[in-house]
Amino acid sequence: MQRLRGATQDAFGVWRHRLLFLAGGVGVGLAAVLMAWLADAAQGGFRQVLALSPLVALGLTPLGFALCAWLARDVFPNAQGSGIPQVIAARQTRQVALRRSLVSLKVAIGKIVVMSLGLLFGASTGREGPTVQVGAAIMAAAGHLTPERVPGLILAGGAAGVAAAFNTPLAGIVFGIEELGRAYEARTGGLIVAAIVAAGLTAMALTGNYTYFGTSDAALPFSPGWIAIPVIGALGGLAGGGFARIVILFARGLPGRLGAAIARHPIAFAAACGLGVALCGLISGGAVYGTGYEEARALLHGTAASHVDFAPLKFLATLFSAISGIPGGLFAPSLSIGAGLGAAFQGWFSGVPVAALVLIGMVAYLTGALQAPITAFVIVTEMTQDHALMIPLMVAALIADAVSKAVCREGLYHALAHILLERHGTEGRPSAPASPMPS
Structure with missing residues (x-):
């Protein structure tokens, strides 16, 4: 009993x-x-x-x-x-x-x-x-x-x-x-x-059940147009890796007087970053404010013209926001930057639809910034239900990941987590061997 x-x-x-x-x-x-x-x-x-x-x-x-x-x-x-x-x-x-x-x-x-x-x-x-x-x-x-x-x-x-x-x-x-x-x-x-x-x-x-960016049926059959994949993949990895490296550098603290000034006056530094975002917003006509969701969706579905300066201005606005210390994520802005990067190549590659370029750009830049290639191509595929582009997106993710690691040797989120643990005086319990910090 x-x-x-x-x-x-x-x-x-x-x-x-x-x-x-x-x-x-x-x-x-x-x-x-x-x-x-x-x-x-x-x-x-x-x-x-x-x-x-x-x-x-x-x-x-x-x-x-x-x-x-x-x-x-x-x-x-x-x-x-x-x-x-x-x-x-x-x-x-x-x-x-x-x-x-x-x-x-x-x-x-x-x-x-x-x-x-x-x-x-x-x-x-x-x-x-x-x-x-x-x-x-x-x-x-x-x-x-x-x-x-x-x-x-x-x-x-x-x-x-x-x-x-x-x-x-x-x-x-x-x-x-x-x-x-x-x-x-x-x-x-x-x-x-x-x-x-x-x-x-x-x-x-x-x-309700919805797809984040709406459905896309873009396809990219194996053809000379595939040259777009390594080109955009490498650029996305380079830009994303550069973004991560700069954010990690500011998180660790800049050397010299500038770093000391930022540490002493973090609120004033955040205000200066806000001014940088505002200037980017003025130059872009307001396109770079916010998550970038609407801009990325419009580029994907061809309802807005692509501007060569959108991606770099969105990059700068997101960078200012990230190093300012205010709460906010990187997923949506990164997808927007990648969409702008891909759309900028519209007309460069014969027979490649702009939607395919946009999706490749999304995966490439998100992979470069986070160094999480599987997450990048799975999330973009699932957000658009575009399974026809699965292989090209995988290839773009692999290329972007390799280029990003050459620029920034540790993934952004894990590097920031290590910095956080160091500041609290603990090494934590790593779930995987830590990569060396970027020099």
């Missing part, structure tokens, strides 16, 4: 934990929908302000960046940047207090609030990266009764965040394995899938 009672209690405990995890997945889906709505509303509000005069950005954006940097540093610490380095560091560290500070519900709330404020002031940032940190925080909170499983829950929550933000469940799984985990853990595999299903179904119930 006592043995039966014990077995019943064990079974109840297992199902209680599973229900908590399921509730966490639903929470991630709700958070993803909320963040998408807030991001759209914030960008719409900024466009309304610019309608009064584009010059308003010269004052509003620097002040907004200063406010966001102050909130992220002093009110919601550990909410800076995309949030993915914090999730990686939380999985690696042995310090429970540090882990909780990196993926707490307070940080999640701050992330949502300040990320939305950044877009309201014209930042060239995305919401998908922050959804990873928010998702990890929600799942970690849901599993507080099983602390030994928290690292796996953080992984599951982050993966679910990507899946719900883009409506790409396969990409969520791949991202969890390739970028957050850097190694497959069999005991957390089911947990990742369950969280992604719960989050994805919740988001789908509220927003």
